[in-house]
Amino acid sequence: MKKGIFITMEGPDGSGKSTQIDLLKKYLEETGYDVLITREPGGTTISEAIREIILNKDFTAMSPVTEMLLYASARAQLINEVVGPALEEGRAVISDRFVDSSLVYQGMARGLGVDTVYEVNKLAIGKYMPDVTFLLDLPAQVGISRKKGQKELDRMELESIDFHEKVAEGYRELAKRFPERIRTIDATLPVESISSLIKDSISAIL
Numbered sequence: 110m111k112k113g114i115f116i117t118m119e120g121p122d123g124s125g126k127s128t129q130i131d132l133l134k135k136y137l138e139e140t141g142y143d144v145l146i147t148r149e150p151g152g153t154t155i156s157e158a159i160r161e162i163i164l165n166k167d168f169t170a171m172s173p174v175t176e177m178l179l180y181a182s183a184r185a186q187l188i189n190e191v192v193g194p195a196l197e198e199g200r201a202v203i204s205d206r207f208v209d210s211s212l213v214y215q216g217m218a219r220g221l222g223v224d225t226v227y228e229v230n231k232l233a234i235g236k237y238m239p240d241v242t243f244l245l246d247l248p249a250q251v252g253i254s255r256k257k258g259q260k261e262l263d264r265m266e267l268e269s270i271d272f273h274e275k276v277a278e279g280y281r282e283l284a285k286r287f288p289e290r291i292r293t294i295d296a297t298l299p300v301e302s303i304s305s306l307i308k309d310s311i312s313a314i315l
């Protein structure tokens with residue numbers, strides 16, 4: 110049986126993760142993988158219910174610690190119910206965001222500290238760290254402008270540009286901290302170029 114592979118896609122809001130996930134799924138299927146796509150916060154009935162609470166734009170009073178714990182709760186359920194079992198079956202799992210989002214958004218942009226947020230999340234993720242993470246890097250302003258054109262903004266997207274700049278910079282710092290796992294890709298490149306860079310990187314791993 111093939112060994113499972115866990116791939117995560119990260120980046121500021123509006124960095125084009127979903128498009129790249131669809132393209133990567135097709136590629137992995139061609140190489141014989143049974144592919145599961147999931148997203149955070151969400152991916153299970155319980156986690157999607159938690160997502161509704163986290164992203165509700167009326168809940169402006171939510172404290173950073175509450176926010177961190179809710180993301181971790183949604184993650185714990187996703188790992189337990191979906192990601193863990195799929196990896197054990199030898200599938201390829203691609204997740205739209207994972208623990209790095211908490212390290213950057215809650216740890217850095219909200220200021221709770223990367224180490225604190227990681228400690229809390231260890232309980233949620235157990236042994237399941239991604240094999241490889243793609244960081245779609247782009248200026249915060251570009252990402253938010255893209256989002257504004259697509260949909261009504263949620264509680265996180267409605268944060269100040271200063272917050273989103275901290276996120277974009279936080280991801281760059283995190284990539285320096287985990288250079289062997291996080292591959293940074295310039296998300297301002299054309300969709301096809303980004304996709305080829307991701308495929309090249311994955312084929313070298315497989």
Ligand code: TYD
Nearest residue numbers: 122149150180206207210211214215265266
């Ligand atoms: P996402 O699903 O990417 O938003 P959208 O569907 O609008 O593209 O993510 C939801 C938001 O939650 C996004 O602003 C990033 C944020 N987030 C955190 O702050 N911490 C986390 O741990 C995760 C997973 C997401």
